[in-house]
Amino acid sequence: MSFSAYGTHFGIRVTDPTVLERVQQHLPWGWEPAASSQVDFMYSLVAAGASKRQGTRPYHLLYAGSGRIARTHNFDELCARLASHLELVTAFLAKNCLFVHAGVVGWQGKAIMIPGRSFSGKTSLVTALIKRGATYYSDEFAILDSQGWVRPYPSPLSVRDGDDLNAKKYAAEELGGQVGVEPLPVGLVVITDYQPEAQWRPRALSPAQAMLALMNNTIAALRGPEVSIPILKQVVLKAKTIKSKRGEAEEIVPLLQKLVSAPHR
Amino acid sequence: MxxxxxxxxxxxxxxxxxxxxxxxxxxxxxxxxxxxxxxxxxxxxxxxxxxxxxxxxxxxxxxxxxxxxxxxxxxxxxxxxxxxxxxxxxxxxxxxxxxxxxxxxxxxxxxxxxxxxxxLPTALQACSANCTFSYFVNEIDQGKSCNEQCTENLITTRGELLCSADLINDDTVCRCTTVLLDPTADVCWGSDPNSNPFPAAQGRKNAR
Incomplete structure (x- = not known):
């Protein structure tokens, strides 16, 4: 099968066509079937058949190009590996848009963007904002178009429960939220880390400092400046950027909503 | 100067x-x-x-x-x-x-x-995905722990090894998972450099 996602064409070939239906459930958000067999990136999936020798069990194998990226007896694990690889390649090679690792919600026609690495508390802040009426745009990536506006990437939220490292997936609707549809201009960029008992003391960042903070979470940062800087520039010149450690997410949600609604400069 | x-x-x-x-x-x-x-x-x-x-x-x-x-x-x-x-x-x-x-x-x-x-972050550093590499030791040596058997069959030392005994189709196997610390490692993307979509930036002439 061949498909495209954010301008990159992928092909997946399988030894057993019956697994294709399961594979399709793991394709990246926004994928579309492609008619052309010309692809930028080819995966090969060798599904384990019946064992030919007694006492042995064949593996499921997954290749990206000619490099093997998974070898396992567990087909679900192989699909998870494929999904993770596909998502990353899509984000890295995306054309005409830029993937920034960030949570995003919409509020009164503007987007609040919360860039940050894993375990920085993005999801808990996004969840708290949704519960206070914000529209869900993304829990994983801010997809910025050439104008610096955010497009929705509403994959299910990965909510970690306490110290449990395994996240559970929730649709925004399950948390009482609505999913955004239209692209939004970024009104507020929030650089924050969760720290228990931390005081919320936001300070404004200059455009250059904001650019640095966004680039630090840009998937295609190493592809070159012409890919990322023109898009990030649109964001940092038009949006307010603030930075602070934070305590509980619920405490700062009203402040963020007020800030994004206030006129800029 | x-x-x-x-x-x-x-x-x-x-x-x-x-x-x-x-x-x-x-x-x-x-x-x-x-x-x-x-x-x-x-x-x-x-x-x-x-x-x-x-x-x-x-x-x-x-x-x-x-x-x-x-x-x-x-x-x-x-x-x-x-x-x-x-x-x-x-x-x-x-x-x-x-x-x-x-x-x-x-x-x-x-x-x-x-x-x-x-x-500048690599693609993996900038996002949530861990690059994990899993393999199994099927022929369990009862005299050794799962951790020892995974270590003996180690594929790469460039990561944190997590081991556990699993029951798959009534067989006990050791599941050995390496969470790679170097996200650009070849073992993560395959040994063929062409399959690695995240090459390091190349030096270029001044763009502006």
Missing amino acids: DYPKRLENVYVETLGDELCLYDWTGQKMHALNPTAALVWQQCDGQSTPAEIAARLQPKIEANHAEELVQYTLKQLSQAHLLAEPETPPVLTQRNLTRRELLKMAGMSLALLPVVKSIE
Whole structure:
């Protein structure tokens, strides 16, 4: 099968066509079937058949190009590996848009963007904002178009429960939220880390400092400046950027909503 | 540093009075505040710090512009934003500290040069995905722990090994998962360099 996602064409070939239906459930958000067999990136999936020798069990194998990226007896694990690889390649090679690792919600026609690495508390802040009426745009990536506006990437939220490292997936609707549809201009960029008992003391960042903070979470940062800087520039010149450690997410949600609604400069 | 010269192989983006510099070779990005940006732009390799200070005097309105330029050159040099020589500039007997400069020049804090830098993240560093590599040891040696058996069959040492005994189709196997610490590792993307979609940035000519 061949498909495209954010301008990159992928092909997946399988030894057993019956697994294709399961594979399709793991394709990246926004994928579309492609008619052309010309692809930028080819995966090969060798599904384990019946064992030919007694006492042995064949593996499921997954290749990206000619490099093997998974070898396992567990087909679900192989699909998870494929999904993770596909998502990353899509984000890295995306054309005409830029993937920034960030949570995003919409509020009164503007987007609040919360860039940050894993375990920085993005999801808990996004969840708290949704519960206070914000529209869900993304829990994983801010997809910025050439104008610096955010497009929705509403994959299910990965909510970690306490110290449990395994996240559970929730649709925004399950948390009482609505999913955004239209692209939004970024009104507020929030650089924050969760720290228990931390005081919320936001300070404004200059455009250059904001650019640095966004680039630090840009998937295609190493592809070159012409890919990322023109898009990030649109964001940092038009949006307010603030930075602070934070305590509980619920405490700062009203402040963020007020800030994004206030006129800029 | 008699004639400081700015680094050539960088992409320059102007943001108001500030500059963002994308350094291909060092795979870093730098943010320069207005003072640092002014000084860096004047480093043409043909002007001395005193000449640069004289040119900037009307713009920065500091009583001790030359000391300020020297201090800024030191910051820029430490961030590797100046071409050779890399030794910090020395005009006075010793380099001024930030506090001494403020005291001597009586200038405001906002006038001090600030250079902030980050290392450009790889795709994996910038996102949540862990690069994990799993394998199984099927023929369990009952005399050894799962951890020992995974270690004996280790595929790569470039990561954190997590081991557990699993029951798969009534067979006990050791599940050995390596969470790779180096996200660009070949074992993660396959041994064929063409299958690695995240090559390191190549040095290029000045883009602007």
